[in-house]
Amino acid sequence: MSEFLNFLMLGLTRGSMYALIALGYTLVYGVLQLINFAHSEVFMAGAFGSFLVVHLVVGEGEGLGGFEQLLVTLLGLVAGAISGAVVAFVLERVAYRPLRRRGAPKLAFLISAIGASFFLSQLFGKLFNRLGNNQFPDYLHKGEVLWTPFGARIKLLQVVIIISAVLLMIFLDRLVSGTKLGRGIRATAEDAPTAALMGVDIDRTISRTFIIGGALAGAAGFLFGYAFVFSNTMGFIPGIKAFAAAVLGGIGNIRGAMIGGLLLGVAENLIPTAPWVGGDAWIGQEWTDVVAFVLLILILVFRPTGILGERLGRAA
Amino acid sequence: MSEQAGGSSVPGRTGSVLLDVQDLEVRYGAIAAIKGISFHVEQGEIVALLGANGAGKTTTQKTVSGMLRPAAGSITFDGQRIDGIPPHKLIDLGICHVPEGRHVFxxxxxxxxxxxxxxxxxxxxxxxxxxxxxxxxxxxxxxxxxxxxxxxxxxxxxxxxxxxxxxPRLLLLDEPSMGLAPLIVQQIFDIVRSINADGVSILLVEQNARQALSLADRGYVLETGELVLAGSGRELLADDRIRAAYLGEELAS
Structure with a gap:
């Protein structure tokens, strides 16, 4: 039971970060029918940006109290979100909008995405790598165990990450379903020419969609960088897994991305560690990534539209 | 544009021109879809654009609402040139377009x-x-x-x-009767009439020529991108060419 809970918490922690990143893929797919493969670098930029800001403001910050820890977390989330939003905004302007203006084929967008991804990764590598050993100072006392239900060890850091992610997801859900901006985004996703007839500025809406998705990925970058280490190549695996999560939930579907992210995180941590009691696991924790991608393949074969998705290519 | 059969002297309701389209040409790549047509909608009027499939009715409407850019010619709304203005800005002038196929979200x-x-x-x-x-x-x-x-x-x-x-000040309606049961069509046309009675000018595209002409103050007939006929609704309903080409077809179907 205790091991099961430990891995469940680990899965939820990772899954909530996948979910935040997956939202960016799915939002952009909704309005552009484009998989923004440079999104993983937006996530990476969030980690670097939040580190620079937090470290500048707080320094090494030894022995922070509870309230200060909360402030550090908020500062990191905001700084990460802004960094991600700025990078995503510029990315859309430079790598995608000119292609859209020319009516370029889908393949051109994909190549542009991959190029932008390499560029950003290398750029951040040259500028910032080896910064503070690519690790946040231990503001939140990472090892600190909060509760021990059934002998499991639930860490403060895990709780902070899950709560932050859930709050951000609730915020996004409200934004998309309850505001005029959200209605504009959904209308653009469902039927862009008709949305334009209603007065929706499609270019501006696409730009804002990138900003929102970028902010979520940037915040996830802070959480991820804080929980583990960060580097200019950190985006690759979480980025691909978040993409898998978006497909799992149904690409283009916002709630699908949230569910897909959490599900993927939990599955990749629980399946390989089963049966969670006694001696050896049947599969082994080193198979985590394999399990995640086998899951993606199975989904693509047996339910290509994902859990909540409808027809691919029209989903919103 | 070619002949204009007799409709030029039909008085509008207030006489002031709301929408004025002059020598409009629209192309899809190398193909000319609209080959230089001129027409207008006066304040408070219902004007019908008639024609067979592919005549260019929808293209004309899409160009007025900004979805397509004209290759030549001018579109003037309430005295202001509007060709080339993107649709999301055009709606601020009060041009609302109900596209073909309804396109609800x-x-x-x-x-x-x-x-x-x-x-x-x-x-x-x-x-x-x-x-x-x-x-x-x-x-x-x-x-x-x-x-x-x-x-x-x-x-x-x-x-x-x-x-x-x-x-809207000008409502563009594209095939509002398409695919609907006759009873519903009647309802829709009644409502269009009452919207017009509220002072909204209407540019109506229809294949259902009889319905459209009984509703419209004036009508224009398009054939492969050119205007071939214009006149008041009543005149067009009585026109032999219209009866043969459109109303006959309709009876047969």
Whole structure:
């Protein structure tokens, strides 16, 4: 039971970060029918940006109290979100909008995405790598165990990450379903020419969609960088897994991305560690990534539209 | 443009020209879809654009609403040149387009679709909303329902209601009767007449020539991108060429 809970918490922690990143893929797919493969670098930029800001403001910050820890977390989330939003905004302007203006084929967008991804990764590598050993100072006392239900060890850091992610997801859900901006985004996703007839500025809406998705990925970058280490190549695996999560939930579907992210995180941590009691696991924790991608393949074969998705290519 | 049979002296309701299209040419790549047509809509009028499939009716309307850019010619609305202005800005002048095939947002509720129609305003005008729901009581019944689940007729009502939420001065209606049962068609046309009675000018594209002409003050007939006939609704209804080409076809189908 205790091991099961430990891995469940680990899965939820990772899954909530996948979910935040997956939202960016799915939002952009909704309005552009484009998989923004440079999104993983937006996530990476969030980690670097939040580190620079937090470290500048707080320094090494030894022995922070509870309230200060909360402030550090908020500062990191905001700084990460802004960094991600700025990078995503510029990315859309430079790598995608000119292609859209020319009516370029889908393949051109994909190549542009991959190029932008390499560029950003290398750029951040040259500028910032080896910064503070690519690790946040231990503001939140990472090892600190909060509760021990059934002998499991639930860490403060895990709780902070899950709560932050859930709050951000609730915020996004409200934004998309309850505001005029959200209605504009959904209308653009469902039927862009008709949305334009209603007065929706499609270019501006696409730009804002990138900003929102970028902010979520940037915040996830802070959480991820804080929980583990960060580097200019950190985006690759979480980025691909978040993409898998978006497909799992149904690409283009916002709630699908949230569910897909959490599900993927939990599955990749629980399946390989089963049966969670006694001696050896049947599969082994080193198979985590394999399990995640086998899951993606199975989904693509047996339910290509994902859990909540409808027809691919029209989903919103 | 070619001959204009007799309709040039039909008086409009107030006489002032709201929409003026001059020598309009529209191309899809190398193909000329509209080959230099001129027509106008006066304040308060219902003007019908008639013609067979592929004649260029929808293309003309899409060009007026900014979805397509003209290759040549001018479009003037209320004294202002509007050709080349993108659609999301054009709606601010009061040109609302109900596109062919209705194009409601299927995964939004009726309420959200109507709110989309008022997107250009900070928030939807409650008086207009009440008026729309009066015109279309069905929409009131289906208010919280996803639009994709509505019947074709209900979707058409929603598409028109949504356009009205934008407080149009000129309403572009593209094939509002398409695919609908005759009873519903009659209802839709009655509502179009009452919208017009509220002072909204209407440019109507229809294949259902008899219905359209009995409603319209004036009509123009398009054939492969050129205007071949123009006149008052009554004149066109009585015109032999119209009867042979369009009304006959309609009876046969």
């Amino acid at each position: 299927p995964r939004m509720t009726v309420e959200e679709n109507l709110a989309m129609g008022a997107f250009r305003f900070r928030s939807p005008d409650q008086d207009v909303l009440a008026h729309v729901l009066d015109l279309f009581p069905r929409l009131k019944e289906r208010y919280g329902q996803q639009s994709g689940t509505l019947s074709g007729g209900e979707q058409q009502m929603l598409a028109i209601g949504r356009a009205l939420m934008g407080k």
